[in-house]
Amino acid sequence: MSRLTSYAGKSALITGASSGIGRLLALRLSRAGARVALVARRESELRNVAREIESGGGEVLVLPCDVADRAEVFACAARAVARLGDVDILVNNAGYGHHRPFLDWELDDMERMLRVNFLGTLYWTKALLPQMVERGAGWLVFVASVAGKLAVPDESAYVASKFAMVGLAETLSIELEDHGVHVLTVCPGTVNTPFFDSEALERMPPVARRMMIDPDTVVTATLDALARGHHEITVPRMIGAGYVVRAVAPAFMRRRTKRTTIGAVAQRRTSS
Numbered sequence: 001m002s003r004l005t006s007y008a009g010k011s012a013l014i015t016g017a018s019s020g021i022g023r024l025l026a027l028r029l030s031r032a033g034a035r036v037a038l039v040a041r042r043e044s045e046l047r048n049v050a051r052e053i054e055s056g057g058g059e060v061l062v063l064p065c066d067v068a069d070r071a072e073v074f075a076c077a078a079r080a081v082a083r084l085g086d087v088d089i090l091v092n093n094a095g096y097g098h099h100r101p102f103l104d105w106e107l108d109d110m111e112r113m114l115r116v117n118f119l120g121t122l123y124w125t126k127a128l129l130p131q132m133v134e135r136g137a138g139w140l141v142f143v144a145s146v147a148g149k150l151a152v153p154d155e156s157a158y159v160a161s162k163f164a165m166v167g168l169a170e171t172l173s174i175e176l177e178d179h180g181v182h183v184l185t186v187c188p189g190t191v192n193t194p195f196f197d198s199e200a201l202e203r204m205p206p207v208a209r210r211m212m213i214d215p216d217t218v219v220t221a222t223l224d225a226l227a228r229g230h231h232e233i234t235v236p237r238m239i240g241a242g243y244v245v246r247a248v249a250p251a252f253m254r255r256r257t258k259r260t261t262i263g264a265v266a267q268r269r270t271s272s
């Protein structure tokens with residue numbers, strides 16, 4: 001178990017740092033003393049985050065990059081190492097979701113989502129892990145989702161991308177343990193960020209809306225888990241009870257999932 005309790009002198013690269021969880025995490029890591037590299041497509045948003053970090057006296061590097069583009073990822077990783085030195089902490093956080101029934105979902109769109117959410121994670125890990133293993137130290141953080149542990153109807157491609165991410169992270173956490181690299185998987189429930197547009201908010205089942213948390217809660221839980229040397233967290237913790245229910249009473253879980261998702265949406269349509 002490798003506890004991360006001090007960020008002074010460390011460098012961190014965060015994907016999806018232009019918004020939501022990634023933006024907040026970058027600000028918190030910088031405030032704790034880390035040098036940070038910010039990755040996302042929207043350079044102007046990254047520059048805003050960078051200005052905030054610099055105004056607090058932090059060192060920051062802006063790396064505009066589409067994580068779905070393998071060559072771009074490897075070029076950006078090389079720039080990060082050249083400027084910040086070896087990266088101690090990689091946070092694979094970039095990602096997005098859609099709500100569509102499988103049959104209505106354009107294949108190109110599904111493929112793109114898997115590319116961004118899963119392959120982007122794979123590329124960044126491949127690019128930065130070797131230098132961590134060589135040094136015998138490093139931390140990989142995978143911002144997955146509860147949707148990487150439990151099925152959610154109408155989110156098939158997103159769920160598949162997050163299950164893949166959880167599988168990769170869990171495997172690496174075992175494979176890398178003896179190489180000094182610690183892996184943490186973060187599985188948030190519903191978080192109040194620009195991830196949800198107005199259509200998604202409208203469709204959201206009441207149970208998910210009721211349990212919506214602030215990104216700050218996810219970031220605090222992540223830093224706490226790193227300090228304690230945990231390998232996987234679910235935020236809020238109580239959602240993790242669903243994993244146990246699924247394991248011991250799968251038929252009950254299927255009925256409940258259907259009722260609280262597809263059933264709740266259909267009921268809202270009839271009553272409106």
Ligand SMILES: NC(=O)c1ccc[n+]([C@@H]2O[C@H](COP(=O)([O-])OP(=O)(O)OC[C@H]3O[C@@H](n4cnc5c(N)ncnc54)[C@H](OP(=O)(O)O)[C@@H]3O)[C@@H](O)[C@H]2O)c1
Pocket residue numbers: 015016017018019020021022039040041042043045065066067068093094095096097116143144145146187188189190191192193194195196
């Ligand atoms: N919000 C939730 O309820 C929730 C729940 C569970 C898990 N998560 C996960 O948490 C992570 C962060 O989401 P969030 O809630 O903070 O959403 P967000 O505010 O929409 O942030 C998503 C980030 O990903 C970046 N991104 C998207 N596509 C990208 C691409 N092709 N290349 C590079 N960067 C890309 C976006 O930047 P650009 O647009 O500038 O590229 C943005 O910085 C995601 O992986 C999401 O699946 C979110």
